[in-house]
Amino acid sequence: MTDENPSPRSLLRRRGHAGAGRVGMVELFFDLVFVFAITQLSHTLLGDLSARSALQIGLLLLGVWWVWIYTSWVTNWLDPERVPVRAGLFVLMLAGLILSASIPKAFAGLGLAFAAAYVFMQVGRTLFFLWAVRGERVSMVRNFQRILVWFCLSAMLWIAGALADGDARLGLWAAALAIEFIAPSLYFFVPALGRSTLADWDVDGAHMAERCALFIIIALGESLLVSGATFATTPWTPVSVSAFIVAFVGTVAMWWLYFDKGEHAGVHRITSAADPGRHARVAYTYLHLPIVAGIIVCAVADELLLAHPDHATDAGIAAMIGGPALYLLGVGAFKWASSDRPLPPLSHLVGLCLLVALAVPAFLQLLSALAVGALACAALVTVAVWEHVSLRTGTHAAPASAHGH
Numbered sequence: 001m002t003d004e005n006p007s008p009r010s011l012l013r014r015r016g017h018a019g020a021g022r023v024g025m026v027e028l029f030f031d032l033v034f035v036f037a038i039t040q041l042s043h044t045l046l047g048d049l050s051a052r053s054a055l056q057i058g059l060l061l062l063g064v065w066w067v068w069i070y071t072s073w074v075t076n077w078l079d080p081e082r083v084p085v086r087a088g089l090f091v092l093m094l095a096g097l098i099l100s101a102s103i104p105k106a107f108a109g110l111g112l113a114f115a116a117a118y119v120f121m122q123v124g125r126t127l128f129f130l131w132a133v134r135g136e137r138v139s140m141v142r143n144f145q146r147i148l149v150w151f152c153l154s155a156m157l158w159i160a161g162a163l164a165d166g167d168a169r170l171g172l173w174a175a176a177l178a179i180e181f182i183a184p185s186l187y188f189f190v191p192a193l194g195r196s197t198l199a200d201w202d203v204d205g206a207h208m209a210e211r212c213a214l215f216i217i218i219a220l221g222e223s224l225l226v227s228g229a230t231f232a233t234t235p236w237t238p239v240s241v242s243a244f245i246v247a248f249v250g251t252v253a254m255w256w257l258y259f260d261k262g263e264h265a266g267v268h269r270i271t272s273a274a275d276p277g278r279h280a281r282v283a284y285t286y287l288h289l290p291i292v293a294g295i296i297v298c299a300v301a302d303e304l305l306l307a308h309p310d311h312a313t314d315a316g317i318a319a320m321i322g323g324p325a326l327y328l329l330g331v332g333a334f335k336w337a338s339s340d341r342p343l344p345p346l347s348h349l350v351g352l353c354l355l356v357a358l359a360v361p362a363f364l365q366l367l368s369a370l371a372v373g374a375l376a377c378a379a380l381v382t383v384a385v386w387e388h389v390s391l392r393t394g395t396h397a398a399p400a401s402a403h404g405h
Contacts, residue, residue: 011132013079013204021207023214024080030071030089031218033096037064038222038292040103042299047104049300049315056107056170060114061293062177064103067096067121069285072211074129076203077140088128095121111169115162119155122180126151143200146188154179184281201277205270212284213263219292223251223299230306239370243309246373247302250324253380254295257331260388265338283337287330294327305373312369317362320369324376325355328383347390351383 015021041064045057071092078085099117102110126148133140154176161172187195227247234240270279301319304312312320332348355376362372 010136011078011082011085012136013077015204021204021210023207023210024075026080026086026089027075027211028214030093030096031068031214033093033100034064034068034215035218035222036097037100037103038219038296039225040100042222042226042296042303044104045296046300046303049313049319058293059170059173059177060103060106061296062181062289063114063118063173064099065289065292066177066180067099067118068215069212069288070122071125072208073201073203073280073285074125076207076211078129078132084132088125088132092121092125095124107169112159112162115158115173119151119158122151123148123155139197139200142193143188143196146190146193146196147183149190149193150179150183150188181286184285198275198277201280203270203276203280205273205276205280206267208276208280208284209263209267209270212266212288213259215288216258216291216295219295220251220255223254223295223302224248226299227251227302227306230303234306239309240306243305243370243373246370246377247305250298250302250373250377250380253377253384254298254327256384257327257380257387258291260384261391262331262335262338265335269338279337283334287334287337290326290330291334292330294323294325294330297323297326299323301373301376305369309370309373310368312372314363316369317359317372320372320376321355321359321362324380325352328352328355328380345387347383347386350386351379354379354382 013021041057041061044060045053047053071089075085075089080086080089095117099114099121102114102117105111106114126144129144130141130148133144157172157176157179161169161176164172187197189195227244231240231244231247266283270276270283273279297319301316301323304316304319308316328348328351332344332352335348336344358372358375358379361367367375
Protein backbone atom coordinates (compact mmCIF):
# COMPACT_ATOMS: atom_id res chain seq x y z
CA MET A 1 0.00 0.00 0.00
CA THR A 2 1.05 3.56 -0.45
CA ASP A 3 0.62 4.19 3.25
CA GLU A 4 2.50 1.55 5.24
CA ASN A 5 1.39 3.02 8.55
CA PRO A 6 -2.38 3.59 8.57
CA SER A 7 -3.97 5.35 11.51
CA PRO A 8 -4.65 3.34 14.67
CA ARG A 9 -8.37 3.36 13.85
CA SER A 10 -7.83 2.05 10.34
CA LEU A 11 -8.90 -1.50 9.49
CA LEU A 12 -6.12 -1.87 6.94
CA ARG A 13 -3.14 -4.14 7.45
CA ARG A 14 0.05 -2.48 8.59
CA ARG A 15 2.82 -3.21 6.12
CA GLY A 16 6.55 -2.77 6.09
CA HIS A 17 7.41 -4.74 9.22
CA ALA A 18 8.28 -8.35 9.97
CA GLY A 19 5.29 -10.66 9.77
CA ALA A 20 3.06 -8.02 8.15
CA GLY A 21 1.90 -10.42 5.45
CA ARG A 22 1.48 -13.45 7.69
CA VAL A 23 -1.70 -15.42 7.12
CA GLY A 24 -3.83 -15.17 10.27
CA MET A 25 -5.49 -18.01 12.12
CA VAL A 26 -8.93 -16.58 11.36
CA GLU A 27 -8.11 -16.79 7.65
CA LEU A 28 -7.23 -20.47 8.04
CA PHE A 29 -10.44 -20.95 10.02
CA PHE A 30 -12.35 -19.33 7.17
CA ASP A 31 -10.72 -21.73 4.70
CA LEU A 32 -12.19 -24.75 6.50
CA VAL A 33 -15.52 -23.91 4.87
CA PHE A 34 -13.90 -24.59 1.53
CA VAL A 35 -12.77 -28.04 2.59
CA PHE A 36 -16.49 -28.75 2.76
CA ALA A 37 -17.09 -27.04 -0.59
CA ILE A 38 -14.38 -29.08 -2.35
CA THR A 39 -15.73 -32.29 -0.82
CA GLN A 40 -19.22 -31.42 -2.03
CA LEU A 41 -17.96 -30.72 -5.54
CA SER A 42 -15.98 -33.96 -5.83
CA HIS A 43 -18.73 -36.14 -4.35
CA THR A 44 -21.39 -34.56 -6.55
CA LEU A 45 -19.26 -35.17 -9.64
CA LEU A 46 -18.60 -38.74 -8.52
CA GLY A 47 -22.34 -39.34 -8.22
CA ASP A 48 -22.92 -38.35 -11.84
CA LEU A 49 -20.01 -38.52 -14.30
CA SER A 50 -22.03 -37.38 -17.30
CA ALA A 51 -20.82 -34.54 -19.51
CA ARG A 52 -23.69 -32.35 -18.34
CA SER A 53 -22.86 -32.97 -14.69
CA ALA A 54 -19.18 -32.19 -15.35
CA LEU A 55 -20.22 -28.89 -16.96
CA GLN A 56 -22.41 -28.01 -13.99
CA ILE A 57 -19.75 -28.91 -11.44
CA GLY A 58 -17.19 -26.93 -13.42
CA LEU A 59 -19.43 -23.89 -13.25
CA LEU A 60 -20.01 -24.32 -9.51
CA LEU A 61 -16.25 -24.68 -8.99
CA LEU A 62 -15.73 -21.37 -10.76
CA GLY A 63 -18.19 -19.79 -8.35
CA VAL A 64 -16.57 -21.33 -5.26
CA TRP A 65 -13.10 -20.28 -6.38
CA TRP A 66 -14.24 -16.77 -7.25
CA VAL A 67 -15.77 -16.27 -3.79
CA TRP A 68 -12.61 -17.52 -2.11
CA ILE A 69 -10.06 -15.61 -4.20
CA TYR A 70 -11.94 -12.30 -3.87
CA THR A 71 -12.07 -12.77 -0.11
CA SER A 72 -8.32 -13.39 -0.17
CA TRP A 73 -7.80 -10.11 -2.02
CA VAL A 74 -9.89 -8.31 0.59
CA THR A 75 -8.02 -9.81 3.56
CA ASN A 76 -4.80 -8.90 1.79
CA TRP A 77 -5.76 -5.28 2.46
CA LEU A 78 -7.87 -5.54 5.62
CA ASP A 79 -6.41 -6.70 8.93
CA PRO A 80 -8.21 -9.91 10.02
CA GLU A 81 -7.00 -9.33 13.58
CA ARG A 82 -9.34 -6.35 13.90
CA VAL A 83 -12.72 -7.29 15.37
CA PRO A 84 -14.93 -5.84 12.60
CA VAL A 85 -12.94 -7.66 9.92
CA ARG A 86 -12.98 -10.89 11.91
CA ALA A 87 -16.75 -10.59 12.41
CA GLY A 88 -17.18 -10.03 8.69
CA LEU A 89 -15.26 -13.23 7.96
CA PHE A 90 -17.48 -15.17 10.36
CA VAL A 91 -20.59 -13.93 8.55
CA LEU A 92 -19.03 -14.98 5.25
CA MET A 93 -18.28 -18.40 6.74
CA LEU A 94 -21.94 -18.92 7.56
CA ALA A 95 -22.97 -17.93 4.05
CA GLY A 96 -20.21 -20.17 2.69
CA LEU A 97 -21.57 -23.15 4.58
CA ILE A 98 -25.01 -22.53 3.05
CA LEU A 99 -23.44 -22.21 -0.40
CA SER A 100 -21.45 -25.43 0.08
CA ALA A 101 -24.41 -27.38 1.47
CA SER A 102 -26.52 -26.45 -1.55
CA ILE A 103 -23.96 -27.60 -4.15
CA PRO A 104 -25.38 -31.13 -4.74
CA LYS A 105 -28.81 -29.69 -5.57
CA ALA A 106 -27.76 -26.32 -6.96
CA PHE A 107 -29.26 -27.31 -10.33
CA ALA A 108 -32.33 -28.78 -8.67
CA GLY A 109 -34.32 -27.56 -5.69
CA LEU A 110 -31.60 -25.54 -3.94
CA GLY A 111 -30.66 -23.25 -6.79
CA LEU A 112 -32.00 -20.17 -5.06
CA ALA A 113 -30.09 -21.02 -1.86
CA PHE A 114 -26.83 -21.32 -3.80
CA ALA A 115 -27.39 -18.13 -5.78
CA ALA A 116 -28.55 -16.11 -2.76
CA ALA A 117 -25.56 -17.21 -0.68
CA TYR A 118 -23.19 -16.47 -3.55
CA VAL A 119 -24.61 -13.01 -4.21
CA PHE A 120 -24.65 -12.22 -0.50
CA MET A 121 -20.97 -13.13 -0.18
CA GLN A 122 -19.82 -11.21 -3.24
CA VAL A 123 -21.94 -8.09 -2.88
CA GLY A 124 -21.99 -8.10 0.92
CA ARG A 125 -18.22 -8.45 1.21
CA THR A 126 -17.71 -5.57 -1.23
CA LEU A 127 -20.11 -3.33 0.69
CA PHE A 128 -18.32 -4.21 3.92
CA PHE A 129 -14.98 -3.30 2.36
CA LEU A 130 -16.32 0.05 1.21
CA TRP A 131 -17.46 0.72 4.75
CA ALA A 132 -14.12 -0.39 6.16
CA VAL A 133 -12.07 1.92 3.89
CA ARG A 134 -14.44 4.89 3.91
CA GLY A 135 -11.70 7.12 5.34
CA GLU A 136 -8.83 5.76 3.24
CA ARG A 137 -7.38 6.93 -0.06
CA VAL A 138 -9.83 7.69 -2.86
CA SER A 139 -8.30 5.25 -5.36
CA MET A 140 -9.01 2.29 -3.06
CA VAL A 141 -12.61 3.38 -2.54
CA ARG A 142 -13.14 3.94 -6.27
CA ASN A 143 -11.69 0.52 -7.09
CA PHE A 144 -14.28 -1.25 -4.95
CA GLN A 145 -17.09 0.99 -6.11
CA ARG A 146 -16.39 -0.28 -9.62
CA ILE A 147 -16.22 -3.86 -8.37
CA LEU A 148 -19.58 -3.39 -6.65
CA VAL A 149 -21.19 -2.28 -9.91
CA TRP A 150 -19.93 -5.38 -11.72
CA PHE A 151 -21.09 -7.69 -8.93
CA CYS A 152 -24.53 -6.07 -8.87
CA LEU A 153 -24.78 -6.65 -12.62
CA SER A 154 -23.88 -10.34 -12.32
CA ALA A 155 -26.12 -10.72 -9.24
CA MET A 156 -29.20 -10.13 -11.36
CA LEU A 157 -28.22 -13.05 -13.58
CA TRP A 158 -27.48 -15.28 -10.59
CA ILE A 159 -30.94 -14.69 -9.12
CA ALA A 160 -32.65 -14.92 -12.51
CA GLY A 161 -30.91 -18.23 -13.12
CA ALA A 162 -32.00 -19.54 -9.73
CA LEU A 163 -35.61 -18.78 -10.67
CA ALA A 164 -35.22 -20.57 -14.01
CA ASP A 165 -34.79 -24.28 -14.73
CA GLY A 166 -32.57 -26.61 -16.74
CA ASP A 167 -30.56 -25.10 -19.58
CA ALA A 168 -31.83 -21.60 -18.78
CA ARG A 169 -30.28 -21.76 -15.30
CA LEU A 170 -27.02 -23.08 -16.66
CA GLY A 171 -26.90 -20.36 -19.32
CA LEU A 172 -27.73 -17.49 -16.97
CA TRP A 173 -25.22 -18.61 -14.35
CA ALA A 174 -22.56 -19.07 -17.03
CA ALA A 175 -23.26 -15.53 -18.23
CA ALA A 176 -23.00 -14.22 -14.66
CA LEU A 177 -19.61 -15.88 -14.18
CA ALA A 178 -18.42 -14.65 -17.58
CA ILE A 179 -19.16 -11.08 -16.50
CA GLU A 180 -17.23 -11.58 -13.27
CA PHE A 181 -14.25 -13.27 -14.93
CA ILE A 182 -13.96 -10.65 -17.66
CA ALA A 183 -14.22 -7.71 -15.25
CA PRO A 184 -10.60 -7.77 -13.92
CA SER A 185 -9.17 -7.88 -17.45
CA LEU A 186 -11.20 -4.73 -18.20
CA TYR A 187 -9.93 -3.16 -14.97
CA PHE A 188 -13.55 -3.00 -13.76
CA PHE A 189 -14.33 -0.16 -16.16
CA VAL A 190 -17.55 1.67 -15.28
CA PRO A 191 -18.82 4.77 -17.11
CA ALA A 192 -18.41 7.88 -14.93
CA LEU A 193 -16.20 5.93 -12.50
CA GLY A 194 -13.47 5.11 -15.00
CA ARG A 195 -11.23 2.09 -14.66
CA SER A 196 -8.90 0.77 -12.00
CA THR A 197 -5.14 0.60 -12.45
CA LEU A 198 -2.50 -1.90 -11.42
CA ALA A 199 -1.37 0.64 -8.86
CA ASP A 200 -4.78 0.25 -7.19
CA TRP A 201 -4.09 -3.48 -6.74
CA ASP A 202 -1.08 -3.03 -4.48
CA VAL A 203 -1.24 -6.45 -2.87
CA ASP A 204 1.17 -7.91 -0.35
CA GLY A 205 2.72 -10.53 -2.62
CA ALA A 206 3.91 -12.87 0.13
CA HIS A 207 0.44 -12.97 1.68
CA MET A 208 -1.30 -13.66 -1.63
CA ALA A 209 1.14 -16.45 -2.50
CA GLU A 210 0.74 -18.07 0.92
CA ARG A 211 -3.06 -17.87 0.79
CA CYS A 212 -3.19 -19.67 -2.56
CA ALA A 213 -0.61 -22.24 -1.48
CA LEU A 214 -2.76 -23.03 1.55
CA PHE A 215 -5.80 -23.50 -0.70
CA ILE A 216 -3.81 -26.04 -2.74
CA ILE A 217 -3.01 -27.84 0.51
CA ILE A 218 -6.73 -27.87 1.35
CA ALA A 219 -7.58 -29.39 -2.02
CA LEU A 220 -4.81 -32.00 -1.79
CA GLY A 221 -5.89 -32.82 1.76
CA GLU A 222 -9.42 -33.45 0.53
CA SER A 223 -8.00 -35.86 -2.04
CA LEU A 224 -6.17 -37.77 0.69
CA LEU A 225 -9.32 -37.88 2.82
CA VAL A 226 -11.31 -39.34 -0.06
CA SER A 227 -8.67 -42.01 -0.72
CA GLY A 228 -8.35 -42.93 2.95
CA ALA A 229 -12.11 -43.07 3.58
CA THR A 230 -12.72 -45.22 0.50
CA PHE A 231 -9.82 -47.55 1.27
CA ALA A 232 -11.08 -48.02 4.83
CA THR A 233 -14.37 -49.47 3.52
CA THR A 234 -12.76 -51.66 0.84
CA PRO A 235 -11.60 -55.27 1.38
CA TRP A 236 -7.81 -55.21 1.64
CA THR A 237 -6.57 -57.31 -1.26
CA PRO A 238 -3.33 -56.99 -3.25
CA VAL A 239 -5.25 -55.14 -5.97
CA SER A 240 -6.97 -52.70 -3.59
CA VAL A 241 -3.72 -52.03 -1.71
CA SER A 242 -1.99 -51.36 -5.04
CA ALA A 243 -4.77 -48.96 -6.02
CA PHE A 244 -4.42 -47.16 -2.69
CA ILE A 245 -0.65 -46.82 -3.16
CA VAL A 246 -1.19 -45.43 -6.68
CA ALA A 247 -3.67 -42.87 -5.35
CA PHE A 248 -1.30 -41.83 -2.56
CA VAL A 249 1.77 -41.56 -4.79
CA GLY A 250 -0.24 -39.50 -7.29
CA THR A 251 -1.24 -37.02 -4.58
CA VAL A 252 2.35 -36.79 -3.35
CA ALA A 253 3.51 -36.14 -6.92
CA MET A 254 0.97 -33.31 -7.24
CA TRP A 255 2.23 -31.81 -4.00
CA TRP A 256 5.82 -32.10 -5.23
CA LEU A 257 5.06 -30.48 -8.58
CA TYR A 258 3.59 -27.40 -6.91
CA PHE A 259 5.62 -26.99 -3.74
CA ASP A 260 9.10 -28.21 -4.71
CA LYS A 261 9.70 -25.42 -7.25
CA GLY A 262 6.46 -23.78 -8.38
CA GLU A 263 5.41 -22.22 -5.08
CA HIS A 264 8.90 -20.75 -4.53
CA ALA A 265 8.97 -19.38 -8.07
CA GLY A 266 5.61 -17.70 -7.53
CA VAL A 267 6.69 -16.11 -4.24
CA HIS A 268 9.92 -14.84 -5.77
CA ARG A 269 8.15 -13.33 -8.76
CA ILE A 270 5.30 -11.61 -6.94
CA THR A 271 7.43 -10.25 -4.08
CA SER A 272 10.06 -8.84 -6.46
CA ALA A 273 7.65 -7.51 -9.09
CA ALA A 274 7.20 -3.78 -9.56
CA ASP A 275 3.51 -4.46 -10.23
CA PRO A 276 2.50 -7.36 -7.93
CA GLY A 277 -1.17 -6.75 -8.74
CA ARG A 278 -0.62 -7.91 -12.32
CA HIS A 279 1.00 -11.15 -11.21
CA ALA A 280 -1.64 -11.68 -8.52
CA ARG A 281 -4.37 -11.30 -11.15
CA VAL A 282 -2.83 -13.65 -13.74
CA ALA A 283 -0.86 -16.27 -11.80
CA TYR A 284 -2.99 -16.53 -8.68
CA THR A 285 -6.50 -15.36 -9.53
CA TYR A 286 -6.80 -17.13 -12.90
CA LEU A 287 -4.08 -19.77 -13.30
CA HIS A 288 -4.70 -21.47 -9.96
CA LEU A 289 -8.19 -22.44 -11.06
CA PRO A 290 -7.13 -25.35 -13.35
CA ILE A 291 -4.78 -26.53 -10.60
CA VAL A 292 -7.65 -26.82 -8.13
CA ALA A 293 -9.91 -28.34 -10.79
CA GLY A 294 -7.28 -30.96 -11.55
CA ILE A 295 -7.00 -31.93 -7.88
CA ILE A 296 -10.78 -32.32 -7.57
CA VAL A 297 -10.99 -34.50 -10.69
CA CYS A 298 -8.03 -36.57 -9.45
CA ALA A 299 -9.87 -37.12 -6.15
CA VAL A 300 -12.84 -38.46 -8.10
CA ALA A 301 -10.54 -40.68 -10.15
CA ASP A 302 -8.86 -42.05 -7.02
CA GLU A 303 -12.19 -43.00 -5.49
CA LEU A 304 -13.25 -44.73 -8.72
CA LEU A 305 -9.93 -46.55 -8.86
CA LEU A 306 -10.24 -47.80 -5.29
CA ALA A 307 -13.84 -48.90 -5.78
CA HIS A 308 -13.38 -50.52 -9.22
CA PRO A 309 -9.69 -51.27 -9.91
CA ASP A 310 -10.43 -53.87 -12.59
CA HIS A 311 -12.56 -51.86 -14.99
CA ALA A 312 -13.45 -48.24 -15.63
CA THR A 313 -16.11 -46.63 -17.78
CA ASP A 314 -15.19 -44.03 -20.39
CA ALA A 315 -16.16 -41.33 -17.90
CA GLY A 316 -13.91 -42.89 -15.26
CA ILE A 317 -11.01 -43.07 -17.71
CA ALA A 318 -11.58 -39.44 -18.61
CA ALA A 319 -11.26 -38.55 -14.93
CA MET A 320 -8.13 -40.66 -14.45
CA ILE A 321 -6.37 -38.99 -17.38
CA GLY A 322 -8.10 -35.61 -17.39
CA GLY A 323 -7.40 -34.85 -13.73
CA PRO A 324 -3.59 -35.14 -14.02
CA ALA A 325 -3.72 -33.33 -17.38
CA LEU A 326 -5.63 -30.39 -15.89
CA TYR A 327 -3.19 -30.25 -13.00
CA LEU A 328 -0.10 -30.32 -15.22
CA LEU A 329 -1.62 -27.68 -17.47
CA GLY A 330 -2.37 -25.38 -14.54
CA VAL A 331 0.93 -25.86 -12.70
CA GLY A 332 2.90 -25.53 -15.93
CA ALA A 333 1.13 -22.28 -16.82
CA PHE A 334 1.66 -20.97 -13.28
CA LYS A 335 5.39 -21.73 -13.43
CA TRP A 336 5.61 -20.17 -16.87
CA ALA A 337 3.95 -16.98 -15.61
CA SER A 338 6.31 -16.98 -12.63
CA SER A 339 9.50 -17.11 -14.69
CA ASP A 340 11.19 -15.36 -17.60
CA ARG A 341 11.23 -18.42 -19.81
CA PRO A 342 9.94 -17.99 -23.39
CA LEU A 343 8.10 -21.33 -23.36
CA PRO A 344 6.21 -23.43 -20.79
CA PRO A 345 8.28 -26.01 -18.86
CA LEU A 346 9.33 -28.78 -21.24
CA SER A 347 8.85 -31.42 -18.55
CA HIS A 348 5.18 -30.49 -18.16
CA LEU A 349 4.59 -30.51 -21.91
CA VAL A 350 6.11 -33.99 -22.13
CA GLY A 351 3.92 -35.11 -19.23
CA LEU A 352 0.83 -33.88 -21.08
CA CYS A 353 1.95 -35.78 -24.18
CA LEU A 354 2.35 -38.96 -22.12
CA LEU A 355 -1.20 -38.59 -20.83
CA VAL A 356 -2.55 -38.03 -24.34
CA ALA A 357 -0.72 -41.17 -25.49
CA LEU A 358 -2.19 -43.10 -22.57
CA ALA A 359 -5.70 -42.13 -23.64
CA VAL A 360 -5.57 -44.31 -26.77
CA PRO A 361 -5.14 -47.76 -25.15
CA ALA A 362 -7.21 -46.66 -22.15
CA PHE A 363 -10.33 -45.76 -24.13
CA LEU A 364 -9.87 -48.87 -26.28
CA GLN A 365 -10.23 -50.83 -23.01
CA LEU A 366 -6.82 -52.44 -23.47
CA LEU A 367 -5.83 -51.60 -19.90
CA SER A 368 -7.40 -52.19 -16.53
CA ALA A 369 -8.45 -49.23 -14.40
CA LEU A 370 -5.50 -49.92 -12.09
CA ALA A 371 -3.10 -49.87 -15.05
CA VAL A 372 -4.54 -46.59 -16.34
CA GLY A 373 -4.31 -45.02 -12.89
CA ALA A 374 -0.76 -46.30 -12.38
CA LEU A 375 0.43 -45.00 -15.75
CA ALA A 376 -1.21 -41.60 -15.19
CA CYS A 377 0.49 -41.49 -11.79
CA ALA A 378 3.79 -42.44 -13.46
CA ALA A 379 3.42 -39.47 -15.81
CA LEU A 380 3.11 -37.12 -12.83
CA VAL A 381 6.08 -38.71 -11.07
CA THR A 382 8.16 -38.50 -14.25
CA VAL A 383 7.51 -34.77 -14.56
CA ALA A 384 8.26 -34.18 -10.89
CA VAL A 385 11.56 -36.10 -11.01
CA TRP A 386 12.57 -34.53 -14.34
CA GLU A 387 11.99 -31.01 -13.09
CA HIS A 388 13.69 -31.58 -9.75
CA VAL A 389 16.79 -33.16 -11.27
CA SER A 390 17.08 -30.78 -14.22
CA LEU A 391 16.81 -27.67 -12.06
CA ARG A 392 19.47 -29.03 -9.74
CA THR A 393 21.80 -29.56 -12.71
CA GLY A 394 20.75 -26.37 -14.53
CA THR A 395 19.51 -28.15 -17.66
CA HIS A 396 15.80 -27.36 -17.39
CA ALA A 397 14.05 -25.28 -20.04
CA ALA A 398 14.35 -22.23 -17.77
CA PRO A 399 17.34 -21.15 -15.70
CA ALA A 400 17.11 -21.93 -12.02
CA SER A 401 17.51 -18.24 -11.28
CA ALA A 402 14.03 -17.69 -12.66
CA HIS A 403 12.75 -19.60 -9.68
CA GLY A 404 14.67 -17.64 -7.13
CA HIS A 405 17.04 -20.57 -6.42
